[in-house]
Amino acid sequence: MEDNRRFVLDALNSGPVPGPALAAELDISRTAVWKHIDALRTAGFTVRPTDEGYAVTAVPEFGGLAVAFGLDAPFDIEYHESIRSTNERARELAAGGARECVVLADEQTRGHGRLDRGWHSPSGGIWMSVLLRPDVPPARVPLLTLAAAVAVTEAVRESGTGAAIKWPNDVIVGEQKLAGILTEMGGEVDRVSWVVIGIGLNANVLPDELPARATSLLAEGGAVERRLVVQRILEAFDALRTDVDETRDRWRTHAATLGQRVRVETTDGVVEGEAIDVTASGALVVETTDGPTPVHVGDCEHLRPA
Ligand code: BT5
Secondary structure, eight states: OHHHHHHHHHHHHTSOBOHHHHHHHHTOOHHHHHHHHHHHHHTTOEEEEETTEEEEEEOOSSSHHHHHTTOOSSOEEEEEEEESOHHHHHHHHHHTTOOSEEEEEEEESSOBOGGGOBOOOOTTSEEEEEEEOOOSOGGGHHHHHHHHHHHHHHHHHHTTOOOEEETTTEEEETTEEEEEEEEEEEEETTEEEEEEEEEEEOOSOOGGGSOTTBOOHHHHHOOOOHHHHHHHHHHHHHHHTTOHHHHHHHHHHHBSSTTEEEEEEETTEEEEEEEEEEOTTSOEEEEETTEEEEEOSOEEEEEEEO
16 A cells, blocks of 8 residues: 555656556556545645646645655655654664654654753654664764764755754754754664664744754744655755765765864763864864864864864
């Protein structure tokens, strides 16, 4: 059923299609085709019968089918109006053996950041988790976080908001946080079984629903069509995720952190100096009085331009 629904969506995305042609292509009855069309209408699509067949004339602003319509990336979308946490759900799917997919929600009731910090997720945002089964060693996983940050930054810029990346996982406008990324993984010491990349992007959300030092696309440039922003993020991420060099290059281009004096709090203490680069495993290279020092995890504060 799901595959057929996706096929119908893809066919309609290429232009009007006659019902009998869809039925023949999928080897299903015309009543079954009609049920797919009816489901699209229930999901908020306007589908009109025309001389050339069924034509989509309006797409809902958000939702699983809305994002799948015209999406050029190989992810099935599981959509929830409200859920505790999309990362939690994606981990559950991973434990159940699911392959690559995306969990998307309009609202989260228990969204979280790193170290169990809370993540405000009111209705109107983009809260999503991408479940991956990458064939990479664990040391390569942080690079997927960087690829996600690049994808979010580029999608946001396309929608007209000048954003930049703050190492390791924030997308910022000025000094305010627009998006955060939380990567979780499971596997063995030398083998990754699954990776969940959680992306929280304050989209059509009022700033007074967010914590201090946070901003939203709504506040920066006005409301966006979330389905299009999600599509651009997933497409850019899919194109980048296996390309280490391209990810690093584009990350460097968008990074607000490089060239800044930074203070990074790590579990081994504080590292302070000029941020000069990012490594192939996603570590920030900080030029300290002891020379270039790679920092793998930590909370980074921008002090001032070096
Ligand atoms: C992050 O953590 O920035 C990662 C956030 C990941 C959220 C996504 S939403 C989809 C998926 N499902 C989840 O449950 N999570 C992921 P961290 O660097 O630890 O930053 C957390 C801090 O950001 C909090 O302590 C607050 O200070 C601040 N914060 C909370 N909600 C925010 C929001 N909506 N916008 C900006 N800042 C926020």
